[in-house]
Amino acid sequence: MPVFELNTRLVWGWDAFHRLPEEIARIGRRPLVVVGSSAAGTGLQEKLDSLCKDNLGEVFIAGKGEPDLAMVNRGVATGRLFQPDLLVGIGGGSVMDTAKALAALIPNPGAVEEYFYGRALKEPPLPVIAVPTLFGSGAEVSFNAVLLDTKTMTKQSLRDPRLLPRTAVVDPELGRTAPQEPVVYAALDGLTQGIEAFVSRQANFFSDLFAREAVVRFGQALAGINRGLPLQEVLADLAYGSTCGGVAMAAARLGAVHGLAHPVGVFYGQPHGKVCASLLPAFMRFNLPAAAGKYAVLTAALGIEAYGDELDKAAALVKFIITLNRKLGIPLSWRDLGVKKEDFPELVEKSLPSGSLQANPRPVGREDLFKILEENW
Ligand SMILES: [Fe+2]
Known part of the structure; x- marks a missing residue:
């Protein structure tokens, strides 16, 4: 029996990015914001600095390219210290997937490797707000996070319906500088x-x-x-x-x-x-x-x-x-x-x-x- 679910709140349009503080406030008070290393120099970093100051947030800069397990573990360590109540992923598919992986792992014990190879998430993941700056992956409305194990050269998804972003803020303007x-x-x-x-x-x-x-x-x-x-x-x-x-x-x-x-x-x-x-x-x-x-x-x-x-x-x-x-x-x-x-x-x-x-x-x-x-x- 086909079942179709559409559970992400979609905030869409030119300049939707300015709604982000409001959207964060709807969900929590301590965001961990994940951005790509290429965000520097696009003006995004400055926008984020003021955003994080107002929202008592913390920024984690994801590495370049596909999210590998070592980088995810580093982000998880940052997150477990900071104790966020939501994740915000701003970037391409890899960055949004990193945010989902951190949302899954911060409340659950152990390393990402265990979950990558099949351990189920016991605690519910933290809520995620996804903000694409590159358009194609659809990661802003999907409940999988594609990760890479460089040791075994395996690329596969951490998949759980609870990883579906709570909110997607889709602003075409954010693609202008790519x-x-x-x-x-x-x-x-x-x-x-x-x-x-x-x-x-x-x-x-x-x-x-x-x-x-x-x-x-x-x-x-x-x-x-x-x-x-x-x-x-x-x-x-x-x-x-x-x-x-x-x-x-x-x-x-x-x-x-x-x-x-x-x-x-x-x-x-x-x-x-x-x-x-x-x-x-x-x-x-x-x-x-x-x-x-x-x-x-x-x-x-x-x-x-x-x-x-x-x-x-x-x-x-x-x-x-x-x-x-x-x-x-x-x-x-x-x-x-x-x-x-x-x-x-x-x-x-x-x-x-x-x-x-x-x-x-x-x-x-x-x-x-x-x-x-x-x-x-
Ligand atoms: Fe794809």
């Missing part, structure tokens, strides 16, 4: 997530509404960037698309692209959105027998000119993605993405347990993954 490359990669992640959620085995009528909207927003924004539109003109599409995509992903899960993208990203140190975009066309082709009808719906929603039957229209969507990738400099072959042939067995073994892989519309087994890797290398 450099173009991370903005584009985040959008490509968002586009991939929208497509995967839309065709997922766990998709339902309500998740489809959000997934389709995410695909349209990201597709339009990325096509606009390719036509030379300045980022500022597509920020609203990116911000709106991210939140819609996050809602869809939380409800419907993802697909095989995300199953394989995690180990590929970790093994070769490649940005998540770039990996997703590079893997996407091959898995869409693989999924055609199971998902052509739904891909055709997206072809129409994006206004892509296509004729013929569902398969023809679905193929037009794959072609649209390949053209987008080519223009954005995304590697068309996985060898160019850095993938090494000798790693195929380990990449496959790391992908197989993924929940994303299991939600793929067409069942994907070990042999399929080897074949897809061979064909697209």
Whole structure:
């Protein structure tokens, strides 16, 4: 029986960031604010300083890139000393995920490693306010935190419905100072997530509404960037698309692209959105027998000119993605993405347990993954 939940309070719009003190006050009095190391120099730090002074808060600066377990443990130590009553994550998906992980671990005993490898959270996590400054991950409305164990090269999610942010403050303006490359990669992640959620085995009528909207927003924004539109003109599409995509992903899960993208990203140190975009066309082709009808719906929603039957229209969507990738400099072959042939067995073994892989519309087994890797290398 499909169940659709939408429990995050959404504060959305240009200048929504100024509502943050008010939103913090609704929930608690001692915020631990997590920001990325790139927040310095964007003006965000100054805004935060005054915010924290008024709210008796503390700031934890997350490291660069994916949140690794050592960094999370450092944040947990800070948090257990400070004893916050809520977490605020301001940044990209990694920063918001760090905030969720700290919210989970500060009230629970032990190290993050135990929970990363399966221990259940006994005490309820602290409430989280998520404030995206990069748009694509949808982490502001999802209840998982993607973490990285650098010792075992494992990237997976800490997942608990109670990690869903209590409030998301989504202000397109916060994306204005980000450099173009991370903005584009985040959008490509968002586009991939929208497509995967839309065709997922766990998709339902309500998740489809959000997934389709995410695909349209990201597709339009990325096509606009390719036509030379300045980022500022597509920020609203990116911000709106991210939140819609996050809602869809939380409800419907993802697909095989995300199953394989995690180990590929970790093994070769490649940005998540770039990996997703590079893997996407091959898995869409693989999924055609199971998902052509739904891909055709997206072809129409994006206004892509296509004729013929569902398969023809679905193929037009794959072609649209390949053209987008080519223009954005995304590697068309996985060898160019850095993938090494000798790693195929380990990449496959790391992908197989993924929940994303299991939600793929067409069942994907070990042999399929080897074949897809061979064909697209
Ligand atoms: Fe993703």
